[in-house]
Amino acid sequence: EPEVTQTPSHQVTQMGQEVILRCVPISNHLYFYWYRQILGQKVEFLVSFYNNEISEKSEIFDDQFSVERPDGSNFTLKIRSTKLEDSAMYFCASRSSVSTMNTEAFFGQGTRLTVV
Amino acid sequence: GNSVTQMEGPVTLSEEAFLTINCTYTATGYPSLFWYVQYPGEGLQLLLKATKADDKGSNKGFEATYRKETTSFHLEKGSVQVSDSAVYFCALTSYNQGGKLIFGQGTELSVKP
Numbered sequence: 768e769p770e771v772t773q774t775p776s777h778q779v780t781q782m783g784q785e786v787i788l789r790c791v792p793i794s795n796h797l798y799f800y801w802y803r804q805i806l807g808q809k810v811e812f813l814v815s816f817y818n819n820e821i822s823e824k825s826e827i828f829d830d831q832f833s834v835e836r837p838d839g840s841n842f843t844l845k846i847r848s849t850k851l852e853d854s855a856m857y858f859c860a861s862r863s864s865v866s867t868m869n870t871e872a873f874f875g876q877g878t879r880l881t882v883v
Numbered sequence: 884g885n886s887v888t889q890m891e892g893p894v895t896l897s898e899e900a901f902l903t904i905n906c907t908y909t910a911t912g913y914p915s916l917f918w919y920v921q922y923p924g925e926g927l928q929l930l931l932k933a934t935k936a937d938d939k940g941s942n943k944g945f946e947a948t949y950r951k952e953t954t955s956f957h958l959e960k961g962s963v964q965v966s967d968s969a970v971y972f973c974a975l976t977s978y979n980q981g982g983k984l985i986f987g988q989g990t991e992l993s994v995k996p
Contacts, residue, residue, distance in 0.1 A: 771926070773926075798981070798982055800982070800983070800984075802984075802986075804989075808988065809986050809987065809988045809989070810927075810972060810974075810984075810986035810989070811986070812983050812984065812985070815981050815982065815983055817981070822981050823980075823981055823983060858926065858927060860927075860984075862982050870982075871917075871929045871932070872929070872982060872984060873929075874919075874926040874927035874928070875926050876924070876925055876926040877926055
């Protein structure tokens with residue numbers, strides 16, 4: 768069964784460092800998303816991406832964040848200068864279309880980011 | 884804006900007990916409603932969904948009915964198993980929001996033998 772793959776599963780980084788979280792969406796999917804979950808809190812939408820550009824971003828997704836689909840298979844989330852409050856589980860998701868009647872979002876296993 | 888509220892966890896049940904996890908929502912228009920499950924060490928998986936009022940989603944013995952009049956989508960299972968231990972997330976999306984999901988805070992379920 769096709770799946771969304773995220774790497775690494777756990778990343779520890781020092782405050783102020785740049786991190787790149789990687790995702791390989793399902794191959795025929797067109798819509799890509801990043802979500803995050805701070806420990807004990809809700810899963811929050813960060814950004815959606817379609818046709819090589821951002822479709823929508825949340826207030827959380829400030830100038831420190833960027834996304835890229837560099838090679839047609841990977842989908843990355845970059846945090847330029849990490850803060851302690853960026854520590855969270857980051858989930859990547861993909862979907863073949865945005866018709867919610869017929870499609871579901873498939874999620875990766877998540878990357879736990881710990882900023883120290 | 885749209886939002887989802889779930890009952891607080893953790894919920895601890897004995898095997899074969901009846902499960903209810905409450906979920907209510909606030910949304911404009913006619914959202915689609917979902918339950919996702921996260922088993923230990925795994926990602927989020929779609930458990931069931933309902934796309935219009937009075938629809939019942941069901942999967943693996945779990946059920947939830949889309950109640951527009953009470954803006955609710957409560958998850959139920961008649962007889963839980965130890966293997967149902969997981970975190971359950973209620974979520975919604977509206978048709979014009981590009982597939983973006985709004986999640987509740989998650990409810991951890993622990994089933995004891």
